[in-house]
Amino acid sequence: MSVADLFPSAPTAGRPLSVTIRRPDDWHVHLRDGAMLKAVLPYTAAQFARGIIMPNLVPPITSVAAAAAYRERILAVRPGDSDFRPLMTCYLTDRTTPDEIERGFRDEVWAAAKLYPAGATTNAHHGVTDIPGLAPVLARMEAIGMPVLIHGEATDPAVDIFDREAVFMEETLLPLLARHQGLKVVVEHVTTAETIDIVRAHAPRVGGTVTPHHLMINRTSLFQGGLRPHLYCLPVAKRERHRLALRKAVTSGDGCFFIGTDTAPHVASAKEAACGCAGIFVGATALQSYVQVFDEEGALDRFEAFASLNGARFYGVAPNEGQLTLIKRPSRCFASVAVDDEEIVVFRGGEDLPWSIGEITTR
Numbered sequence: 485m486s487v488a489d490l491f492p493s494a495p496t497a498g499r500p501l502s503v504t505i506r507r508p509d510d511w512h513v514h515l516r517d518g519a520m521l522k523a524v525l526p527y528t529a530a531q532f533a534r535g536i537i538m539p540n541l542v543p544p545i546t547s548v549a550a551a552a553a554y555r556e557r558i559l560a561v562r563p564g565d566s567d568f569r570p571l572m573t574c575y576l577t578d579r580t581t582p583d584e585i586e587r588g589f590r591d592e593v594w595a596a597a598k599l600y601p602a603g604a605t606t607n608a609h610h611g612v613t614d615i616p617g618l619a620p621v622l623a624r625m626e627a628i629g630m631p632v633l634i635h636g637e638a639t640d641p642a643v644d645i646f647d648r649e650a651v652f653m654e655e656t657l658l659p660l661l662a663r664h665q666g667l668k669v670v671v672e673h674v675t676t677a678e679t680i681d682i683v684r685a686h687a688p689r690v691g692g693t694v695t696p697h698h699l700m701i702n703r704t705s706l707f708q709g710g711l712r713p714h715l716y717c718l719p720v721a722k723r724e725r726h727r728l729a730l731r732k733a734v735t736s737g738d739g740c741f742f743i744g745t746d747t748a749p750h751v752a753s754a755k756e757a758a759c760g761c762a763g764i765f766v767g768a769t770a771l772q773s774y775v776q777v778f779d780e781e782g783a784l785d786r787f788e789a790f791a792s793l794n795g796a797r798f799y800g801v802a803p804n805e806g807q808l809t810l811i812k813r814p815s816r817c818f819a820s821v822a823v824d825d826e827e828i829v830v831f832r833g834g835e836d837l838p839w840s841i842g843e844i845t846t847r
């Protein structure tokens with residue numbers, strides 16, 4: 485399937501505004517497995533050259549062998565014309581050993597390890613219950629230069645859901661950064677102004693990913709005219725002042741912020757439920773949304789750094805060859821993607837998006 489087939493857009497008269505960047509990467513992707521993997525992978529593979537693949541499958545990816553097998557399943561359903569490279573991660577548990585971590589990193593199976601506080605988010609029940617107890621693993625990662633990627637939310641059910649990120653940063657992240665002063669850390673899906681400050685204060689060994697949706701919605705959006713289950717994700721969207729701080733941070737040109745879409749597909753029936761699950765499928769509309777934000781903020785000249793350079797620098801890899809063009813040409817986004825006899829609702833699906841994906845070259 486070609487890019488034009490996946491992301492159709494109407495031709496416009498005259499020469500529309502456009503921006504051409506090195507091919508970008510997505511440093512936080514949930515591709516799932518089986519039929520869901522096959523349904524969503526083409527969108528991420530069309531938008532991004534590489535993706536950091538989240539390990540929160542059921543059961544989670546905790547061994548080198550499981551990660552290598554998962555990578556093969558991804559490559560087996562990758563569209564024929566795609567060179568998308570999945571970068572695998574290890575799901576840390578209370579039983580992860582430093583040796584397994586190092587082996588997977590040296591064998592180039594793992595690019596990073598993922599720390600979910602137990603129960604913090606979707607499929608995180610096998611996560612870490614004793615984060616200080618992870619010290620031997622984190623010390624080894626520090627020694628070999630392997631990044632840890634953190635879902636930063638407190639898990640104490642007594643903590644207000646809108647405060648969980650802030651409490652985690654104060655009670656858990658700052659002490660962890662102090663204990664492991666050389667450890668490379670990505671604070672995933674940053675949602676608050678205070679977390680932005682923490683990332684900046686610890687750069688360059690700390691980076692932060694920001695999702696398209698947290699740049700576009702605030703917590704009121706979840707209740708706009710009624711309950712909006714397709715805008716529910718974790719960390720939950722915060723107040724408007726936080727959204728504005730995120731927009732300012734990503735468009736600032738600071739090297740510590742980079743793309744991590746957190747595209748997290750779930751079938752509609754799992755979200756439109758009495759107890760709907762957390763996660764937004766943003767894989768098909770990520771770049772169109774990010775570039776719109778940069779356009780609205782008058783920062784198109786800084787888009788390439790956020791999309792294509794900062795993350796690669798943090799991970800210590802070269803930026804991609806090839807280029808991708810985004811065009812300010814409206815396109816009606818499809819509403820959903822089919823999987824088996826269900827559908828996955830697309831973030832901003834059914835809307836007219838002001839920006840479209842244009843030409844992509846691979847070298």
Ligand SMILES: NC(=O)N[C@@H](CC(=O)O)C(=O)O
Nearest residue numbers: 514605606717718748762763
């Ligand atoms: N973001 C989400 O709300 N959900 C993610 C997990 C995560 O990244 O926290 C998922 O796997 O569905």
Ligand SMILES: [Zn+2]
Nearest residue numbers: 605635672718
């Ligand atoms: Zn998360």
Ligand SMILES: [Zn+2]
Nearest residue numbers: 514538746748
């Ligand atoms: Zn995620």
